[in-house]
Amino acid sequence: xSRKPRKNEEDNGxxxxxxxxxxxxxKLAEQFSKVTVELTNKKSDIFNGIAILVNGYTKPGxxxxxxxxxxxxxxxxxxxxxxxxxxxxxxxxxxxxxxINQLGNIxxxxxxxxxxxxxANKLLDxxxxxxYTNQSRTQxxxxxTVIEKDKNTFPTNEKSEVNKILAxxxxxxxxxxxDPQFLSDFYNNSRLHLISTLxxxxxxxxxxxxxxxxxxxxxxxxxIRSKTETGFNxxxxxxxxKIIMHIDMDCFFVSVGxxxxxxxxxxxxxxxxxxxxKSNPNGPNRQAEVDLYVKRLPEGPLPKLxxxxxxxSMAEIASCSYEARxxxxxxxxxxxxxxxxxxxxxxxxxxxxxxxxVSSVLYHTIAEYTLDIEAVSCDExxxxxxxxxxxxxxxVSEWASHIRHEIMERxxxxxxxxxxxxxxxxxLATKKAKPNGQYxxxxxxxxxxxxxxxxxxxxxxxxxxxxxxxxxGLKTCGDLYDISLSTLKNELGQKNSEMIYxxxxxxxxxxxxxxxxxxxxxxxxxxxxxxxxxxxxxVFLESLSKEVYSRLSEIKMKAKTITLKLLIRxxxxxxxTAKYLGCGVCDAINKSITTSYYLENxxxxxxxxxxxxxxxxxxxDDLRGVGIQLSKLEKISRTNKALAKFLNQVSIVESNIxxxxxxxxxxxxxxxxxxxxxxxxxxxxxxxxxxxNLNSTDETIKQEIxxxxxxxxxxSTASKRGRSRGNKTTLTKSTSNLTNYFKHTKNEPSTKxxxxxxxxxxxxxxxxLPKDIQKEIMEEYNLSEKVLDKLESKPxxxxxxxxxxxxxxxxxxxxxxxxxxxxxxxxxxxEELKTLLKNWIRNQEIPKEKDIDMLGAFFTKxxxxxxxxxxxxxxxxxxxxxx
DNA sequence: ATCCTCCCCTAC
DNA sequence: TAAGGTAGGGGAGGAT
Numbered sequence: 001x002s003r004k005p006r007k008n009e010e011d012n013g014x015x016x017x018x019x020x021x022x023x024x025x026x027k028l029a030e031q032f033s034k035v036t037v038e039l040t041n042k043k044s045d046i047f048n049g050i051a052i053l054v055n056g057y058t059k060p061g062x063x064x065x066x067x068x069x070x071x072x073x074x075x076x077x078x079x080x081x082x083x084x085x086x087x088x089x090x091x092x093x094x095x096x097x098x099x100i101n102q103l104g105n106i107x108x109x110x111x112x113x114x115x116x117x118x119x120a121n122k123l124l125d126x127x128x129x130x131x132y133t134n135q136s137r138t139q140x141x142x143x144x145t146v147i148e149k150d151k152n153t154f155p156t157n158e159k160s161e162v163n164k165i166l167a168x169x170x171x172x173x174x175x176x177x178x179d180p181q182f183l184s185d186f187y188n189n190s191r192l193h194l195i196s197t198l199x200x201x202x203x204x205x206x207x208x209x210x211x212x213x214x215x216x217x218x219x220x221x222x223x224i225r226s227k228t229e230t231g232f233n234x235x236x237x238x239x240x241x242k243i244i245m246h247i248d249m250d251c252f253f254v255s256v257g258x259x260x261x262x263x264x265x266x267x268x269x270x271x272x273x274x275x276x277x278k279s280n281p282n283g284p285n286r287q288a289e290v291d292l293y294v295k296r297l298p299e300g301p302l303p304k305l306x307x308x309x310x311x312x313s314m315a316e317i318a319s320c321s322y323e324a325r326x327x328x329x330x331x332x333x334x335x336x337x338x339x340x341x342x343x344x345x346x347x348x349x350x351x352x353x354x355x356x357x358v359s360s361v362l363y364h365t366i367a368e369y370t371l372d373i374e375a376v377s378c379d380e381x382x383x384x385x386x387x388x389x390x391x392x393x394x395x396v397s398e399w400a401s402h403i404r405h406e407i408m409e410r411x412x413x414x415x416x417x418x419x420x421x422x423x424x425x426x427x428l429a430t431k432k433a434k435p436n437g438q439y440x441x442x443x444x445x446x447x448x449x450x451x452x453x454x455x456x457x458x459x460x461x462x463x464x465x466x467x468x469x470x471x472x473g474l475k476t477c478g479d480l481y482d483i484s485l486s487t488l489k490n491e492l493g494q495k496n497s498e499m500i501y502x503x504x505x506x507x508x509x510x511x512x513x514x515x516x517x518x519x520x521x522x523x524x525x526x527x528x529x530x531x532x533x534x535x536x537x538x539v540f541l542e543s544l545s546k547e548v549y550s551r552l553s554e555i556k557m558k559a560k561t562i563t564l565k566l567l568i569r570x571x572x573x574x575x576x577t578a579k580y581l582g583c584g585v586c587d588a589i590n591k592s593i594t595t596s597y598y599l600e601n602x603x604x605x606x607x608x609x610x611x612x613x614x615x616x617x618x619x620x621d622d623l624r625g626v627g628i629q630l631s632k633l634e635k636i637s638r639t640n641k642a643l644a645k646f647l648n649q650v651s652i653v654e655s656n657i658x659x660x661x662x663x664x665x666x667x668x669x670x671x672x673x674x675x676x677x678x679x680x681x682x683x684x685x686x687x688x689x690x691x692x693n694l695n696s697t698d699e700t701i702k703q704e705i706x707x708x709x710x711x712x713x714x715x716s717t718a719s720k721r722g723r724s725r726g727n728k729t730t731l732t733k734s735t736s737n738l739t740n741y742f743k744h745t746k747n748e749p750s751t752k753x754x755x756x757x758x759x760x761x762x763x764x765x766x767x768x769l770p771k772d773i774q775k776e777i778m779e780e781y782n783l784s785e786k787v788l789d790k791l792e793s794k795p796x797x798x799x800x801x802x803x804x805x806x807x808x809x810x811x812x813x814x815x816x817x818x819x820x821x822x823x824x825x826x827x828x829x830x831e832e833l834k835t836l837l838k839n840w841i842r843n844q845e846i847p848k849e850k851d852i853d854m855l856g857a858f859f860t861k862x863x864x865x866x867x868x869x870x871x872x873x874x875x876x877x878x879x880x881x882x883x
Numbered sequence: 884a885t886c887c888t889c890c891c892c893t894a895c
Numbered sequence: 896t897a898a899g900g901t902a903g904g905g906g907a908g909g910a911t
Contacts, residue, residue: 175896175897175898182898185898186897186898187898187900188898189897189898190898190899190900191898191900192895192898192899192900192901193898193900193901194900195894195895195900195901196895196900196901196902197900197901198895199894199895199901199902200901200902252895273896273897273898274896274897276896278896279896279897280896283896313896313897314896314897315896315897315898316897316898316899332899376894376895377894377895378895379895380894380895459893459894460892460893460894460904461893462892462893462894463892463893464891464892464893465892465893492906493905493906493907494905494906495904495905495906496892496904496905496906499904518902519902519903520901520902520903521901521902522900522901522902523900523901524899524900524901525898525899525900526899526900527897527898527899527900528897528898561888563888563889567899579896579897579899580896580897580898581896581897581898582897582898582899583899588890588891589889590888590889590890591888591889592888592889594887594888625899627900627901629901629902
């Protein structure tokens, strides 16, 4: 029964690794402490010819690695083979299965390679830093056989539906969603995806900057100083309570693309995937699809479709220059169509990294003046400049010139700014200011300006709304002045009518929203979806589940509602779409379910998505689009509060140990009082269990514990079940409850478990419990002592989900051990975590704050995921090794 | 009334 | 060839 700590095993614990990184980081601290606005000084050329792509979470993080590469002559790729330049190395510490098949023959290297190379001031051999030591540099380009090989090469989940079905795949892949590489290929090339994700990122950035702000604005201070020097004309008073600025980059993608192509300035330019303006001459006849599309449009003016012929490119124009707009070219137009009205139109490729960089500079530039920013998208925001104008006493026009000049200087891209008393007026002013201009729609001009304004210029008035308004005979905002609100309501509904009614008069009651709160997370693919059968569709659904989960976990949230969004080929629509691999004319089917538990891992999401999919009874052949949306979101506990939260949930009933600090305070007095009696589980996460069969009365177990001088208040569902309780809880009763817990919270059976009727108990957990509790459980289950003795001789390994992906054969491999440590607690084996905790306690080491937070987060996760067996054994260890 | 689900619409 | 995503506001109509 002895659970003595093994000696000297794995002395390179987490703390040691942390120290390693700290030392390296300290040395290079100045290089990444600055915001990305500042260009890092070139330090060396050691990474000449190296182009890295960072995959997933790494330490140091992607932002830091990016700066390292920039400072030492290397390239940083946002997506594979960016700009036609081959990616030479993938940097990762933890590669989810979903991404393994996407890497081709590019070596996957741990980030220490970068850090160590910089420390050594020379390029070290990356082979020593390979994430997977048996990865071959000479692997041929991704094909079926390689996928098979990869299956053996990388640790993958045997049960994975993906792998099962991959094995049944035919030898040939189209560039469709059945290709394992498809999802990343698609997202790496989707402008709309980029726009969406960047938009969300910058909203988050504003939140973060506001949170971390020390209320110092160096730009503003400098402006105030220079104003007194140069004697700007001061403005006595502002024309409205507030002055709102709307700022928008001019044809953003084009401007970024032209930074390094000055020779193209002044020409009609289009950012598009199409190079030749032509599509496959053997493609399908397009007329049938166009006809059907027109047929399904609402009554009203038709969009321009006459420019589509059988071979012109249907690649969309993401952004076009003002010269192109003069010919009638518009964003979103097909390249082939645009070329017909503008034969000189010059196509330029996307530069996704450039967009990101320029956006970042834009936001950080504004943030030097104020944080009263509402991010709209990567190239557009609203800013309350009232304070800026008051403090610096400059005019709207002076400020506009100043900030536009600064943005041009720092980004190389022009922007336009509009000003007004509210966001609507500011926004309309920007429209007038463009391109590369500024305009202040002053209060006294608003009425005149609005009267003439076409209704389609109002934000929120799009195609469908304008059709309805035109059908009512309404063209301009002025036309609305003669109409009653109720007439409008019949067509447009309550809120929309009020909004348009107000806006037509220049009124906008909505104030700027500085703190953005996410309400949903989704991942949609309506391109390249061509499935022959349900299996293919489900494989894709599984990878999409992982994708949407990774987005959910990035924002540290969990969800209660999942919506499956499908596009189905419309009746009569040709099977082969006009646009290559497009979705064609479709009907949308959405189905959602609100779950009784939190969706917080990819398995949950896939399970529910699969259910919804099956319930919809789709013909897989007709599927043209798939999306998963998660809503009813809730924040997962913040990591820095995680341990505290955990300790509230699981009160450690031990004489003096009640707080986080005391838990790790290893003084002698405490050690003597460590007569651990029982864990007090206060289950606040009623609905977080993965186990749907959880008996609700067993969900909440609260126990009153007598703990030294402290006595805690109790409300227990045990009493509802008629259990006897007093204000003292005896060991026996507590243990009963604990035993009960084991019976009902088991989600998936562990590898080693004992069945007793419908109940099962994990022997490894049992083994970790205090002896007296063990005894009682064993009595209840009629287990003999021999069971545990047997176990004692074998290495302990509880098969929890936490460990499933860890390849045990790697345990002897030091390099891989180090890898695991970097992944955080969730990826450590039980033994490794045990050793880590043990070392902390034995060495009387006070763990680093971040380690404690990480541990707390990990424990909280275990509670929420109902991996209580694992949790109990870990917590128990904390006490045990203190004895 | 108020909520929920399933849409539709709009914006970038 | 081509990369037709994503979040949020809101309405209709049924459930409570």
